[in-house]
Amino acid sequence: MTCEACQAAIDNPASGRVNAACPDCKARSLAKSPAWADARAANAMTPGYRSALRAAFDKDWREGHEKVKHWDAVLKGQG
Ligand SMILES: [Zn+2]
Secondary structure, X not given: OOOHHXXXXXXXXXXXXXXXXXXXXXXXXXXXXHHHHHHHHHXXXXXXXXXXXXXXXXXXXXXXXXHHHHXXXXXXXXX
């Protein structure tokens, strides 16, 4: 399930468009964030990344984390 901004990002990963109401857009923003870069580099759920997930997805943060990993791959051209 994607919105127009998600489709723009799939067509052009450099696209900075974000739809604030879209969970995938929130995940995509997180996938570009320093918090995720830190967590990815540490291969761990860092406190900063977890709080960012909770801020974006509340109780659905685990699902959000899966979306972040998905978008990380898409943005790197592996999705
Ligand atoms: Zn979206």
